[in-house]
Amino acid sequence: MTAPDTSGDETRKQPRVHFDRHAPQYRDRFEEQTREFHSRCPLAWSDTYGGHWVAAGNRELLAFARAGQALSNDHDVHGERRGYQGISIPAPERGKGLRGGFLEMDPPEQRAYRNALNPYLSPAAVKRWIPFIDEVARACLDERIGSGRIDFVDDLANIVPAVFTLAMMGIPLKKWELYNEPAHAGVYTPPHSPEMARVVKAHMAMLRDIATTLQEVRAHPRPGLADALARLEIDGRTPSEEDLIGALALLIGGGFDTTTALTAHALDWLSRHPDERTRLNHDRDTLLDTATEEFLRYFTPAPGDARTVAEDCVIAGTDFKEGDRVWLSWAMANRDPQVFPDPDRVDLSRAGNRHTAFGLGIHRCIGSNVARTVFKRMLLQVLDRIPDFVCDPEGTVHYETIGVIQGMRHLPATFTPGPRLGPGLAETLETLQRACDEQGLAEPVTVRKAEAKIR
Amino acid sequence: MKVRVDPERCQGHTLCAMRAPEVFELSEIDGHSSPVSEDVPTDQEDAVVEAVRSCPERAIGVF
Numbered sequence: 001m002t003a004p005d006t007s008g009d010e011t012r013k014q015p016r017v018h019f020d021r022h023a024p025q026y027r028d029r030f031e032e033q034t035r036e037f038h039s040r041c042p043l044a045w046s047d048t049y050g051g052h053w054v055a056a057g058n059r060e061l062l063a064f065a066r067a068g069q070a071l072s073n074d075h076d077v078h079g080e081r082r083g084y085q086g087i088s089i090p091a092p093e094r095g096k097g098l099r100g101g102f103l104e105m106d107p108p109e110q111r112a113y114r115n116a117l118n119p120y121l122s123p124a125a126v127k128r129w130i131p132f133i134d135e136v137a138r139a140c141l142d143e144r145i146g147s148g149r150i151d152f153v154d155d156l157a158n159i160v161p162a163v164f165t166l167a168m169m170g171i172p173l174k175k176w177e178l179y180n181e182p183a184h185a186g187v188y189t190p191p192h193s194p195e196m197a198r199v200v201k202a203h204m205a206m207l208r209d210i211a212t213t214l215q216e217v218r219a220h221p222r223p224g225l226a227d228a229l230a231r232l233e234i235d236g237r238t239p240s241e242e243d244l245i246g247a248l249a250l251l252i253g254g255g256f257d258t259t260t261a262l263t264a265h266a267l268d269w270l271s272r273h274p275d276e277r278t279r280l281n282h283d284r285d286t287l288l289d290t291a292t293e294e295f296l297r298y299f300t301p302a303p304g305d306a307r308t309v310a311e312d313c314v315i316a317g318t319d320f321k322e323g324d325r326v327w328l329s330w331a332m333a334n335r336d337p338q339v340f341p342d343p344d345r346v347d348l349s350r351a352g353n354r355h356t357a358f359g360l361g362i363h364r365c366i367g368s369n370v371a372r373t374v375f376k377r378m379l380l381q382v383l384d385r386i387p388d389f390v391c392d393p394e395g396t397v398h399y400e401t402i403g404v405i406q407g408m409r410h411l412p413a414t415f416t417p418g419p420r421l422g423p424g425l426a427e428t429l430e431t432l433q434r435a436c437d438e439q440g441l442a443e444p445v446t447v448r449k450a451e452a453k454i455r
Numbered sequence: 456m457k458v459r460v461d462p463e464r465c466q467g468h469t470l471c472a473m474r475a476p477e478v479f480e481l482s483e484i485d486g487h488s489s490p491v492s493e494d495v496p497t498d499q500e501d502a503v504v505e506a507v508r509s510c511p512e513r514a515i516g517v518f
Contacts, residue, residue, distance in 0.1 A: 062512075122485055289473045
């Protein structure tokens with residue numbers, strides 16, 4: 001495929017590796033391959049997917065994060081600018097032709113979106129929602145607690161992030177399943193699967209509902225992230241409807257599958273390490289924060305992002321040409337032995353944990369406080385109510401490929417049954433919807449400071 | 456010991472405030488960090504050194 005090299009450009013693309021993170025065996029080979037990257041080539045060229053750079057070292061990723069205008073996140077879906085391909089390698093079939101929100105934009109446009117959304121997602125903003133999150137998790141556990149059996153993915157970790165994300169957006173909670181199916185299946189279904197047609201259909205239904213939501217909040221304003229985007233103006237101009245839908249789809253994609261993946265992996269690990277689970281439960285006041293950051297580091301649900309080099313430049317000692325594609329591997333950087341002693345070991349009290357699970361630089365995950373809070377509240381309720389859970393390795397289903405999200409489809413577990421504490425999920429969602437509507441829970445922290453009052 | 460947070464580098468990861476909540480305060484709006492005071496209380500020095508080691512953006516400096 002490649003034309004004979006007459007420019008000397010190929011000599012620039014060194015050292016060379018074969019890196020295919022979409023291959024089914026990648027998950028099993030991750031640690032071995034990551035060690036190779038760190039020992040031989042923290043920045044290398046791979047011929048896969050049209051050819052791209054792979055940055056695996058923490059130092060290299062920090063250099064890219066600080067490269068400013070030399071790197072672009074732009075996804076030029078209509079060929080209006082420089083034809084850049086955004087943050088995915090390769091570009092996904094799902095949602096083709098739609099820019100991935102502000103994650104596929106550059107400043108100053110990107111900054112306008114983030115400034116509009118930050119007051120809904122800051123630590124102070126998310127803290128107000130804790131009683132709401134607790135109530136969703138309580139209802140999920142109540143649905144299963146009498147039976148002694150749960151699928152941590154289907155019955156808990158899929159539901160709480162989905163319901164809470166919709167609440168923050170200002171979308172009716174009862175629609176969570178309409179959004180849940182495409183948000184997860186769209187990530188784990190391989191392109192060749194016969195299931196793909198159904199997944200694409202579900203994805204289109206979700207995008208239609210997002211478009212409807214934008215029209216609704218314009219006609220009858222109600223607080224939330226959708227309202228913030230509907231009112232967004234950049235230099236006095238309203239963004240295109242397509243870009244707003246892309247931004248809301250990004251919030252769904254970021255809010256749903258990532259936290260589910262983190263929770264499933266953490267619970268699976270705790271089931272395999274019951275002594276550590278007991279220690280975490282007992283010392284939760286000191287360990288909950290460090291354990292959460294360690295699970296984020298070790299499992300890195302979103303393994304990386306791509307960038308496009310926007311001008312000829314030198315970064316981390318390597319020459320780049322405009323148009324080069326770069327994969328920033330947050331997951332591999334999180335195992336960099338120069339930053340993390342004993343990097344392949346989970347240490348729940350790890351100090352100096354400067355992990356990159358949320359990325360680095362101006363595109364750092366805008367929902368990091370949501371992810372941490374939802375994860376911690378689910379984990380605490382599991383430790384409080386079903387502390388002796390045992391996950392079933394036979395029934396555990398990992399994503400077939402983890403190129404996009406390092407997630408699980410199923411994580412069944414058994415435990416000693418316990419008493420219910422309140423109503424089931426359907427009734428709880430009705431109660432919570434009333435709380436959202438009556439208290440304006442989805443207002444930004446600049447408007448509402450008070451904590452949610454539930455029951 | 457004195458401490459500063461580079462506002463250009465800070466991206467609101469919030470790890471410093473987890474480690475040294477008495478020294479770093481987070482913006483209500485975007486979670487970006489700034490020191491409550493440039494002067495670090497003696498009993499907080501270890502926590503601040505740990506916060507420096509925890510910052511993914513390497514935005515915190517002590518002097």
